[in-house]
Amino acid sequence: MNKQIFIDKGRLVTKKIPEFNCRPGELIVDVLFSAFSSGTEFGELAKSSESLLSRARKSPEKIGKAINMIKATGLKNTINFVEDSQLALQATGYSLAGIVKSVGEGINDFVIGDLVACSGAQYAHHATQVKVSKQLCVKIPDGLSASVASTVTLGSIAMQGVRQANVVLGERVAVIGLGVIGQITSQILLAAGAKVTGFDLDTRKIQLATDNGLHQGLDAKNSDVLHRAQELTDGYGFDKVLICSSDPSPASAEMAFEISRHRATVVMIGGIGLDLNRSLMYYKELNFVASMSYGPGRYERDYEERGLDLPISYVRWTENRNMLSYLEVAKDRENNLKNLIGRIVDFDDAEKYLNSEEPKTLNKPLIIIKYLEFDRDENIESIKSNKNTGKIQPKNKKIQLGLIGAGGFVKNFILPNLSNIDGCNVAALVSSDSAAIVNMRKKYDIDLGFSSVDDVLDCDIDAVIVANRHSEHFDLIKRSLNKGKHVFIEKPTVNKAEQLEGLLGVFSENEHQNQLVYTGYNRAFSPHIKFVQEQLENIKSPIMLSYQMNAGALKKDNWQYDLEEGGRNIGEAVHIYHLFGALFKSKPESISVTCVKGSKSYMAYDNFSANIRYENGCVGILTYTSIGSDAFPKESFIMHSGGTTIVSNNYTETKIVGGKTFKTSLSEKGHREVLQSFIRSLIHGTSEMTREEQIDTMHIAFCVESELRDGLRV
Template identity: 35%
Template structure:
């Protein structure tokens, strides 16, 4: 299918070929007929992409600090590689989509094939959208009109926050597309609306809609104008829909407001607020979040869990429906806002001069006879079966920044890369000479050429994908964790037992030269191992914390160090006991210590902390045995004490990924990828489950 993408690295906007998405549970697959270009938002993204690295850094000072911390912890070159990998990731443009439903995912009951719908889908021929971000389009509304649904809901949410009552005076600063729609909805609400903008054409449109509109460049001081039109009382409310870097706008909003007036920010402006201006009038100020309640809440958007209407009357979906109702009843007139309707293939007529465009709303028209293709050829190449053929499943950060760079320069033959949306997978296929980009995992499993399936998706998908691959006779590499619970693990064990494929988990730290040097010095004698991971905080709403999706950070990441202790001691884990920080430790598993007993009498401690400084080393290992002590700092430096003939090993950051993957390729040619004994993989996985159980029970838990 065709999709419009923006490059943050080059600044180019392109119409790319990518595989169409497959319908997912809780979502609907939509064939696009029209989409609306949000010129303000998309102009900002395009201009950011065209900016130099220095200009980008100036626009994101918070990101610069993160980069500097990463340099301190991991070194300059790994950080530079990470930054450039981030910039290479293409960004899909668009969020105002109209089309017809062509497939319905499991668990969806409110939509059927053939329904005409509006959604926040991108500029693509086919989009797969969660049901709470989709609304039915009334028959009397054209596709062009329906394309205004989502952007209209942005303005509507600003109105809901300012809570206007009939007869109040509301000022709208910035009469672009969102501003014009916001002002017209306020008029429909019975408000006296004053608006201003620097574009005379927009001023005339606003006046035609019953708005008192003016251009400050024509001699009208905004504050004076508003005061004169409110009998010097001031505005009851101000909605800012402008996009500007200046702090003048927030100052104007405060000075034109009456005492105890309300100000809501929908756009993007400078926010150096004068306390005196707000203090003297007891003004309230609020920033509006996109389409409304539910935005950025995975439970609502991705899992389809609706907010109860009696308690949250207006969600983002119900805002979509309200905008459609206003268009249907004629209270919101959007036809006259359409500047042009452009075929998708001629997208550059819109984006080629988007920085200078005076258009209000540009509509993209799609070919309604397009057929979804879930796999595309990116590079034509000849594969040698005797070397092993790989399918990579997942095109996220691990695949992009770790796995594929580690395979660079090897003879890895990757035939397929699978990604849910198709965009990231295609970009990685182009960069790393991968033959096919697809969104269809089953297609990969049915390909007899494929020997090895490498799974790097979100954690909740691992178990089912491993089972399906094993049942197809494939060798499987899965980035940790193998499973999220005992039931999933039992199913994997059953599939492994009944099929010929081998299994490997991405416990790469075994393969670091630092780990291997320590093991060669210590040998198999009983030892004490202390492993500390300064993991860094991750916001609580990120998927890794969701036990049903990410499994939490102990199962999802601390398992690396449980495996490392097994490797160094040469013994399986017998029992674990975990304690966590705080009064409610079960809610704080990313600040925890795990005591480990091993079958050969060795002991271990895994400290997994998220409350340390990011500038400090991320990982540290201490090993004590036979009057020897070895310390490893962040897989860069290992120091020996009491170790005759060895004092220090220093390398660039090396967590063992390259050694792990090159060894896998070697063993794949021999018919196996099982670099770690299967019983150790299962033992470590069970130990991670036991750690969580131990925390809940407050006692040691045996690993059986």
């Protein structure tokens, strides 16, 4: 069983986590050493212990978000969300070294047994085993110890700051703040041939830096510090100044401007206050530059998750190349970097040690956590973790469910609703997020947690609920059915037209005829739609329904714009196509689509109108837009039939014009009701959602998508 250290309300705790499943483009790494950065990580610990009131005072903008959430989802759900945010365990750690245990499909430059250094707060945790994307993993050069290589993330942050300064051989460079980033920055600058002066308020840090070769160290508290800086630069000031301190006040920036020469470059690496002195910047014509994390590619999904590299001819230093470059510097200056380590502690003792007062008294900024002993000649196959095995505890013959996915929709809708539905039990959870597994298992009493879908499908469960990436839905439907499981799939059922043909093939196979496939098209299950259906029971004339979806704008790098994930028509508008079918009780006959002309500020296929005529004469018109006002309801519709007009506003108020009104205090879109329907169907053995209606829904979505794309090409 793997283990990982988490932050838990101001303390560190060690928890068991599942063994990782190696996906394409990822590596599984058994950890040798991880670097605990005292300043950053003890700071995160302190934040986690703060009360909600204290956090609100520091971030008043979150109060407004909470008020909006109360309006949208209710007080109870908002309290639940806030409590989860405060009480949930948080993963910690972002820099380590280890041994490659598994290599995912599509990776050719690593093999099992490679010694590697890994970065990323989303991957490189304090854990016995981690998964990491290939762009955040580099081989450790021969001759460099794994303990020093485990500082790769810290070194890459420092390296990117130095690159942003564009330091030239022989320049006079100041480093403000001699914590671990400042110490490593100084080492890189010394290796680059700069004349380096360090500034700090702590004389111990200054002494450590000078012991490691810093040319000059100045106490920032001394009244003559500015005079001394002028002396060291022959009265000109420093060519480059790198701010490595973490200081909410503007004091660090002001000092940087004071000690800079005319037209110098000041680089912000640490988090500082930005109430800046314009006159100093103006009269010296300073170049003020921010340095972002490890370098180009950071936070870019295509780069970090998909492994798409940035061409070296255009981007010389990406985050991955910065990692490699730092390790080469570290190899040459290994003794100096080792001198930054205050303590090496075994993983089994780390929780107790790091929660004590002793680490805060160390004179050196780094603590290294040690995991495994390793010999390069040792057979890598002997280093294995125990697989996460366990038994599902019987829950009075309830329907046993396996849940695949642990994102926001699962946390905010699926699990809270399932916990209040009789007759079912969530027995197993699959996620690549170990913190989510630990938190959700504890909160909802889930027996087992896995990182591999295969593991949950091998469990003794009745059905799976799939709530992960749209691009994986079709494959998971097939795998689940082949394992004899019923399936509830979050919309869309599939996300590509060719998959729809494949799904028809799967449905035609005799061995799957008795297995339920249910899609989370919840709008048709809303209490508001049930009210509408009751009003239409005795009306025989066709229905005219105009539906407005005021979806709102998204940033252009949002995952919903990823063609592999289907886009917003297939991923969201599909709800309304299913609703049309549920209300009209007929098959689509013809579809026409019109969209606006796109621009730099909005997408054409986010702003379209789909007009769908059904065989029984009903017409459904969906207007989907991202350019509407936030003050207008996200969803609304007007329906006409047989002399009756029905108006609905965001699933909070639905009224018959001149007649009854149905109201709910919150927006009730049917999230709970569609899950209840699925559980009832499992219990009674008869599906309340036909395969045919799901196929028809996706057929409409793909026809609309085709019309949109063809229209844009024209």
